[in-house]
Amino acid sequence: MIALTGDSLTFKELQRILYNGEKVEIDQTCLETIHQSRRAVETIVQEGRTVYGINTGFGKFSDVRIDVENVEELQRNLILSHACGVGPLFSERVTKAMTLLRANALVKGYSGVRLVVIEKLLEFVNLEIYPCIPQQGSLGASGDLAPLAHLALALMGEGDVIYKGQRMSTASCFQLLEIVPLTLQAKEGLALINGTQAMTAAGAVAYMEAERLAFQAEWIAALTMEGLNGIIDAFDEDIHIARGYPEQIETAARIRAHLDGSQLITRQGEIRVQDAYSLRCIPQVHGATWQTLKYVKEKLLIEMNAATDNPLIFDEGNKVISGGNFHGQPIALAMDFLSIAVAELGNISERRTERLVNPQLNDLPPFLSASPGLQSGAMIMQYVAAALVSENKTLAHPASVDSIPSSANQEDHVSMGTIGARHALQVIANVRQVYAIEAICAMQAVEYRGFEKMAQATQSLYQEARLIVPSIVKDRAFYVDIEKMNSWLDDVDIEHIEQKKPLA
Structure with missing residues (x-):
């Protein structure tokens, strides 16, 4: 059981919740702060003080005063009107992360919600009830309004959810599980949707998938090194220490470990003096990606434990501030x-795959074909990899450089962060397919070179991967192989592949 404090959720804990189904609860030390914050909201309502989001309209309607008898209707209307997302649904994993992270933000005690609101969110997490949340419709400022409104809608017993793989009305799910719908009170609707939890949830899942893929990319690259008789000298520790980037040094060390004892790698001058950059510069390029992952992880860890709604309540309600943490x-x-x-x-x-299949760049059978000419072998697999990396070039166009005003120009600069997070997930999915293709081609290449000459580490991985994709002895519908390898990379959690420290 993981206890939420609002300040201390780690990636390792998030991984246990999302991937291993570990349950979650509220840390008991947070209860008094939550109650104090809620009492402050109730006092504001009773005293008739005008405070944004408690007894006013929203966005451009912030100057419209709401009578006390309409405060609950205000919150319900907010959720109903904002639940207008479109497009495919977020995955169950991202949806679960979104629900969890919204609870973690509210546990901090700055949002003025009742304890029952947080408990309802965690009930969804622990029972694995997934609100149907469309991916499109958030501008990434004023909070992820549309996606989080769909989440809040489910807490109210409305909209649809997915439970045990079946889509059903939330009302039916609640009846099945004997769950009581939530009736929102003052500020609670706004507190549920004014936050960055859609982009942060998608971003956190993207980060975890990217980290695993980055480790897998290294052993697949090592396999390609063997398939192409790559020159190991370029991975010498002294070269990388001379430049000084820790991530580059660590990548080179992991590649050396993967290739330790291999009879398929060469020394400079034995076959050629230098390798192409796609082999020689693996530590530099992969290492730079690791630098980026470190930066991304740092920002996500802060945001996972941040108060991102508006307004925020401090000093037991004596200070209520409208800001822009959303x-x-x-x-x-x-x-x-x-x-x-x-x-x-x-x-x-993709450039390494090209070197594996192009007969002008290696001494292997053309396109790794068992019968060149009669059979095309891996020719079109490289086409697919090329198409995927080209698609990624469009997906990698920064979403954050765009902005568009909304709410009658009251909200005149927005982040588009949720679009960026969705694109990151798609890029990662595409790159996993690219590495599935490189792995298939690299395995075929080392098979031609001599399985018995491989390093112990790569040979072990080769044997496991061959259980997924058999040797190419004649042409077949290779999409099946790519799908199988991609699924294996998506699911596999092998310590001797990853050689990583636990997620912090």
Whole structure:
């Protein structure tokens, strides 16, 4: 059981909740702060003080005063009117992360919600009830309004949810599980939707997938090194220490470990003096992606534990401030950076695949074909990789450089961070496919070179991967192989592949 404090959620804990189904609760030390914050809201309502979001309209309507008898209707109307997202639904994993992170923000005690609101969010997390939340419709400022409104709609017993793989009305799910719908009171609707949890949830899942893929990219690159008789000298520790980037040094060390004892790698001058950049510069390029991942992780960890709604309540209600913590710019920039960095992993992988299949660049059978000419072998697999990396070049165009005014120009600068996070997820999915293709081609190449000459680490991985995709002895519908390898990379969690420290 993981206890939420609002300040201390880690990626390791998030991984356990999202991937291992660990349950969540509210840390008991937070209860008094939550209650104090709620009492402050109730006092404001009773005293008739005018405070944004409690007894006023929203956005351009912030100057419209709401009578006390209409405060609950105000919150309900807010959710109903804002639940207008479109497009495909967020994945169950992202939706669960969104629900969890919204609860974690409210636990901090700055938002003025009742304890029951947070408990309802965690009930959804623990029972694995997934509100149907469309991906499109957030500008990434004023909070992820549309996506989070769909989340809040489900808490109210409305809209649709997915439970045990089945889409159903929330009312039916609540009846099945004997759950009581939430009736929102003053400020609670605004507190649920004024936040960055859609972009942060998508970003956190993207980061975890990107980290795993980056480790997998290294062993696949090592396999390609063997398939092409790559020169190991370029990975010598002294070269990388001379430049000084820790991530570059660490990448080179992991590649050396993967290739330790290999009889398929060469020394400079044995076959050729230098390798092409896609082999020789693996530590520099992959290492730069690791630098980016470090930056992205740092920003996400802050945002995962941040108070991002508006207004925020301090000093037991004596200070209530309208600000802009809902603005997603920090995450928007991080997501754009993540897309670019992962896209580059795909770019260099596709160039290695080209070197594996192009007979003008190696001494292997053309296109790794079992019968060149009669059979095309891996020719079109490289086409697919090329198409994917080109698609990523459009997806990696920064979303954060765009803005468009909304709410009658009251909200005149927005982050587009949720678009950036969605693009990052798609880029990562594409790059995983690119590495599935490189892995298939690299395995075929080392098979031609001599399986028995491989390093112990790569040979072990080769054997496991061959259980997924068999040797190419004749042409077949290779989309099946790509799908199988991609699914394996998406699911596999092998310590000797990743060689990583636990997520912090």
